Amino acid sequence: MTQQLPQTPSTEPELAGIRNFRDVGGLPTSDGRRVRYGRLFRSGHLAHATAEDAAFLAGLGLHTVFDFRNAADHKLDGRDVELPGVRNVSIPLSDPADGAEFWRMVRDGDMDELRSILADGKGSRRMTASYRRIILDRTAEHSRVLHALAEDSVPALMHCAAGKDRAGISIAVSLLAVGVEREAIEADYLKSNDAHRRYKIRRSDASPAGMSPEVMELLNPLFGAHRDYLAAAFSAIDETWGGTDRYLAEGLKITSQTRNRLRERLLDES
Numbered sequence: 001m002t003q004q005l006p007q008t009p010s011t012e013p014e015l016a017g018i019r020n021f022r023d024v025g026g027l028p029t030s031d032g033r034r035v036r037y038g039r040l041f042r043s044g045h046l047a048h049a050t051a052e053d054a055a056f057l058a059g060l061g062l063h064t065v066f067d068f069r070n071a072a073d074h075k076l077d078g079r080d081v082e083l084p085g086v087r088n089v090s091i092p093l094s095d096p097a098d099g100a101e102f103w104r105m106v107r108d109g110d111m112d113e114l115r116s117i118l119a120d121g122k123g124s125r126r127m128t129a130s131y132r133r134i135i136l137d138r139t140a141e142h143s144r145v146l147h148a149l150a151e152d153s154v155p156a157l158m159h160c161a162a163g164k165d166r167a168g169i170s171i172a173v174s175l176l177a178v179g180v181e182r183e184a185i186e187a188d189y190l191k192s193n194d195a196h197r198r199y200k201i202r203r204s205d206a207s208p209a210g211m212s213p214e215v216m217e218l219l220n221p222l223f224g225a226h227r228d229y230l231a232a233a234f235s236a237i238d239e240t241w242g243g244t245d246r247y248l249a250e251g252l253k254i255t256s257q258t259r260n261r262l263r264e265r266l267l268d269e270s
Contacts, residue, residue, distance in 0.1 A: 013056055014196055015043075015049070015050075015052075015053045015056065016050045016052065016053055017048040017049045017050045017053050018043050018044060018045075018046055018048070018049050018053050019043070019044035019162065019163060019197055019198070019199055019200070020042070020043050020044045020162060020163035020164065020192055020197040020198070020199070021041065021042070021043035021044075021163070021197075022041065022042060022043070022188075022191060022197075023037055023038065023040070023041050024040050024041070024042060024171060024175065024188055025037030025038060025039065025040070027175060027180045027181075027184045027185070027188060028180065028181055028184050029178060029179035029180050029181065029267065030179045030180075030181055031179055033179075033263075033267045033268055034267065034268050035175070035178070035180065035266055035267060035268075036266060036267055036268045038060070038061070038155060039154050039155050039156075039265065039266050040149075040154070040155070040156055040157075040158075040171070040174065040266055041060065041062075041155070041156070041157040041158070042157065042158050042159065042163055042167050042168075042171050043157060043158075043159045043163045043167075044159055044160070044161060044162050044163035044164075044167075044199060045067070045069060045073070045077050045080065045159055045160070045161050045163075046065070046080035046081050046159065047077045047078035047079060047080055047081065048077070048078070049080075049081045053081075054081050054083060057083055057086075057157070058083050058084060058086075060155060060157075061155055062083065062086045062155050062156065062157055063086065063087060063152065063153050063154060063155055063156060064086065064087045064088075064089055064148065064153035064154075064156045064157075065080060065083070065086055065087070065088050065089065065156070065157045065158075065159070066089050066091060066145060066148075066153075066156060066157070066158045066159070066170070067080060067088060067089065067090045067091070067159060067160075068091055068092065068093040068158065068159065068160040068166040068167055068170060069090075069092065069159075069160050069161055069166075070092040070093075070094050070095065071092070073160070073161050076161075077161060087153070089148070089153075091141050091144060091145065092141075093134055093138050093141055093160070093166040093169075093170070094130075094134075094166065102117060102126075105117055106118075106203075106219065106222065107202065107203055107204055108203075108204045108205075111214070111215070114215060114218050114219075115218065118218040118219070118221065118222075119218060123218065123219070123220075123221035123222055124221040124226070124228065126221075126222075127165070127221055127222060127226070127229050128228060128229055128232040129232075130165065130229075131165070131169060131229045131230065131232045131233040131236075132232050132233065132235070132236040134165075134166065134169050134233070135169065135233045135236040135237060135240075136236055136240060139251045139252055142170060142173050142252055143251075143252040143253050143254065145158075145170055145173070145174065146173070146174060146177055146248075146252060146254055146258065146262065147254075147258065149174060149262055149265060149266070150258045150259075150261040150262045150265065151261075154265045154266065158170050158171055158174075161199065162192070162198075162199030162223065163192065163197075163199075164189075164192040164199065164223075164225050165229070168189050168192065168225065168230070169230075169233055171185075171188075171189075172185050172189065172230065172233065173252075174262075174266075175188075176244050176247075176248070177248055177254060177259055177262050178259070178262050178263050178266050178267055179263070182234060185230070186227060186230055186231075189225055189230050190225050190227070191225075192224075192225040193224055193225050198223065198224075199223050201216070201219055201223055203215075237251075
């Protein structure tokens with residue numbers, strides 16, 4: 001059974017131009033501690049932030065914003081807004097050419113094309129494979145993120161486009177490193193399905209036919225947060241390294257000293 005999470009602080013906003021924002025504070029660790037509020041945030045991209053959104057973010061005291069989008073994402077949505085005194089770090093977790101034709105069909109394809117690439121579980125299988133690939137192929141990038149958090153980058157905000165997949169995996173890796181329970185990581189991940197958080201699907205054909213219930217059902221595996229996806233990431237860790245500790249030590253080159261610094265920066269007092 002999934003753990004009941006502590007109530008999110010009432011100060012969490014519904015930002016006008018930023019989707020899927022939240023503080024991951026309050027999540028429990030295996031040793032009875034919790035992630036400290038105000039240390040680690042996640043969201044969708046910041047390119048469409050309003051002046052009010054930017055003022056809110058500026059008030060968080062952020063040190064670093066990690067942007068996991070690639071060049072194609074930047075071309076589609078734009079660069080993040082500049083926040084005074086905040087370091088922006090770009091760490092693409094997917095290749096701009098990866099699936100370019102696929103995503104063109106998602107945006108522009110007719111019903112026959114969408115059925116051909118997404119029906120009968122093909123969309124879900126693509127997402128599951130993507131989560132496994134990010135764990136297996138992006139160890140250097142995740143190592144860089146964890147070392148940065150341990151050194152000087154907190155408070156930090158992590159985002160990709162929707163704040164669900166690439167950011168979701170990076171948040172999960174960061175939380176695993178400080179001992180957060182997997183069930184709690186999953187519960188936070190699934191919050192990306194909340195109506196006010198979900199990425200707005202953009203299609204060239206915005207007519208009722210182009211955005212029909214069947215189209216939305218076909219697209220849902222791509223734009224929803226699903227337990228099976230995160231489970232695939234965890235399975236990749238277990239199957240390849242035998243568990244979290246070896247994944248962090250051998251896959252990401254995170255020493256026990258670095259993990260202790262991460263706990264000091266991200267967790268409440270023991």
